[in-house]
Amino acid sequence: MYRIAVVEDDDYLREELLHTFRKAGYEAVSPASFEAVEAEIAALAPDLVVLDVNLPGKSGYDLCKSMKLRASFPILILTARDTLADELHALGLGADDFLTKPCHPNRLLARTERLLRTWNRFRSILTAGSLSLDTDTYKLAYRDRVLLLPETEGKILKLLMERCPDIAGKDELFSAVWNTEEFVDENILQVNMSRLRKSLAKIGLGDAVQNIRGKGYVLELEEL
Amino acid sequence: MYRIAVVEDDDYLREELLHTFRKAGYEAVSPASFEAVEAEIAALAPDLVVLDVNLPGKSGYDLCKSMKLRASFPILILTARDTLADELHALGLGADDFLTKPCHPNRLLARTERLLRTWNRFRSILTAGSLSLDTDTYKLAYRDRVLLLPETEGKILKLLMERCPDIAGKDELFSAVWNTEEFVDENILQVNMSRLRKSLAKIGLGDAVQNIRGKGYVLELEEL
DNA sequence: AGCACCACTTACAGATGCTGTAAGGTTATT
DNA sequence: AATAACCTTACAGCATCTGTAAGTGGTGCT
Numbered sequence: 001m002y003r004i005a006v007v008e009d010d011d012y013l014r015e016e017l018l019h020t021f022r023k024a025g026y027e028a029v030s031p032a033s034f035e036a037v038e039a040e041i042a043a044l045a046p047d048l049v050v051l052d053v054n055l056p057g058k059s060g061y062d063l064c065k066s067m068k069l070r071a072s073f074p075i076l077i078l079t080a081r082d083t084l085a086d087e088l089h090a091l092g093l094g095a096d097d098f099l100t101k102p103c104h105p106n107r108l109l110a111r112t113e114r115l116l117r118t119w120n121r122f123r124s125i126l127t128a129g130s131l132s133l134d135t136d137t138y139k140l141a142y143r144d145r146v147l148l149l150p151e152t153e154g155k156i157l158k159l160l161m162e163r164c165p166d167i168a169g170k171d172e173l174f175s176a177v178w179n180t181e182e183f184v185d186e187n188i189l190q191v192n193m194s195r196l197r198k199s200l201a202k203i204g205l206g207d208a209v210q211n212i213r214g215k216g217y218v219l220e221l222e223e224l
Numbered sequence: 225m226y227r228i229a230v231v232e233d234d235d236y237l238r239e240e241l242l243h244t245f246r247k248a249g250y251e252a253v254s255p256a257s258f259e260a261v262e263a264e265i266a267a268l269a270p271d272l273v274v275l276d277v278n279l280p281g282k283s284g285y286d287l288c289k290s291m292k293l294r295a296s297f298p299i300l301i302l303t304a305r306d307t308l309a310d311e312l313h314a315l316g317l318g319a320d321d322f323l324t325k326p327c328h329p330n331r332l333l334a335r336t337e338r339l340l341r342t343w344n345r346f347r348s349i350l351t352a353g354s355l356s357l358d359t360d361t362y363k364l365a366y367r368d369r370v371l372l373l374p375e376t377e378g379k380i381l382k383l384l385m386e387r388c389p390d391i392a393g394k395d396e397l398f399s400a401v402w403n404t405e406e407f408v409d410e411n412i413l414q415v416n417m418s419r420l421r422k423s424l425a426k427i428g429l430g431d432a433v434q435n436i437r438g439k440g441y442v443l444e445l446e447e448l
Numbered sequence: 449a450g451c452a453c454c455a456c457t458t459a460c461a462g463a464t465g466c467t468g469t470a471a472g473g474t475t476a477t478t
Numbered sequence: 479a480a481t482a483a484c485c486t487t488a489c490a491g492c493a494t495c496t497g498t499a500a501g502t503g504g505t506g507c508t
Contacts, residue, residue: 084232084328084330084331087334088330088331088334091335091337091338092334095338096338096342104308106308106312107308107311107312109386110311110312110315110316111315113315114315114319114320116319118320118342121349121356121365122345122346122349124370125345132345134358134361134363136361136363136370136372137358137360137363137372138362139358139360139363141345146348146360148360148361150465150466150467151466151467152466152467152468175428185468185483186470186483187468187469187470187484187485188467188469190466190483190484190485190486191467191468191485191486192467192468192471192488193484193485194484194485194486194487197485203250211483211485212478212483213477213482213483213484214482214483282501308503374494374495374496375495375496376497409457409497409498410454410455410496410499411455411497411499412497414454414455414456414457415456415457415458415496415497415498416496416497417455417456418455418456418457418458421456433454435454435455437453437454437455437505437506438453438454440485
């Protein structure tokens with residue numbers, strides 16, 4: 001079943017939205033506070049986010065933009081501001097749909113359903129900026145270039161993207177790729193890092209993988 | 225550059241739409257007649273279709289539904305009928321967005337751009353009913369099951385899906401897979417058909433590939 | 449019913465590409 | 479300058495995929 005995260009500060013409206021989705025058979029959740037919304041949403045791992053733009057403190061637009069850089073889920077903007085400028089702005093930031101309040105529940109449900117239907121087709125795709133990786137096939141796409149990675153390189157890149165922009169520790173890499181915390185031979189990681197770097201260079205990501213001496217590796221993308 | 229097909233019978237409005245898209249840097253085209261719209265659109269191989277629902281003879285909704293079964297492009301419904309029921313109906317049929325006339329050019333452009341952006345991520349995916357095939361990696365998805373096909377089986381299935389629901393001739397298959405019209409040894413095709421069938425059976429498509437004695441093979445999906 | 453033709457299946461072996469090991473070179477830190 | 483961490487290249491084993499071969503099964507025509 002699909003999980004939908006509702007980000008809305010008005011208590012009454014939020015409950016109404018949650019109710020609408022639950023009645024339609026979805027699992028509907030909301031972040032507990034607006035302190036660290038983005039981290040909370042990431043932790044909820046929703047299949048879709050319904051986002052109000054008038055949030056306490058933070059702008060919903062900023063949130064949308066920043067989530068879209070790493071988002072594996074579609075974002076539907078729901079707002080009382082109904083000008084064309086608002087809609088263009090939202091879509092320009094990467095929002096996947098834009099609806100104005102008040103909105104008929106059936107319209108909302110139809111729109112969310114459409115988004116989920118579309119997104120379901122590439123659920124296995126992991127994104128970081130304009131880089132994307134199919135975690136089933138390790139097909140890598142960057143801008144207009146495509147490359148198929150061998151399994152080991154793919155697993156490494158997967159973890160680097162998941163941790164990005166933070167460090168992926170050597171121990172994490174060993175357990176993710178070879179399923180062992182103990183790195184019997186450190187060299188095997190270095191060899192495959194070398195191979196991965198060579199692969200990434202082919203699609204114009206020359207120095208994206210950086211070593212942190214003694215710690216691990218980071219994926220550095222200009223746009224992030 | 226992206227190609228957008230505009231399906232609209234009102235001459236004035238059609239020219240206006242074509243102009244809007246061309247000014248924005250798209251290649252905009254329209255089918256010449258409404259006799260065999262669907263075949264014409266397929267021949268145009270657009271990246272997106274803007275569809276009016278009030279067409280002479282055929283209903284735009286039927287057209288939408290039937291194209292969606294095989295469509296590798298998103299469909300945006302543009303109509304003067306602005307009731308909620310219309311919108312729900314359109315989205316239910318698989319339309320990817322729904323706008324009402326009159327529509328501000330910038331809104332239309334923002335919406336089409338969003339659809340193209342999303343679709344571009346899986347341009348390589350071929351669809352037939354609820355079956356989809358990534359033509360880069362030959363990752364096959366049917367309902368909730370996923371399978372990775374070897375290259376030869378993938379190439380065969382690709383042609384079967386492209387021809388579906390018609391026959392893929394043996395000569396076509398030979399030229400598509402082995403790049404030769406002359407089938408040096410018919411057996412190689414039979415062997416790989418056997419392998420493909422076994423693969424398809426794993427994901428619940430037992431008897432989907434049927435032989436047409438002396439002619440070739442067909443992909444038969446219940447839903448088509 | 450018998451025959452010819454087409455289609456199907458299984459087993460095998462060559463080729464390809466991926467993976468880890470080994471060994472030697474390079475860079476950074478003290 | 480010395481040491482530890484990191485990088486690179488070459489090589490060989492291994493798995494997977496692919497086409498060949500050979501034999502079986504089924505269909506349609508006379």
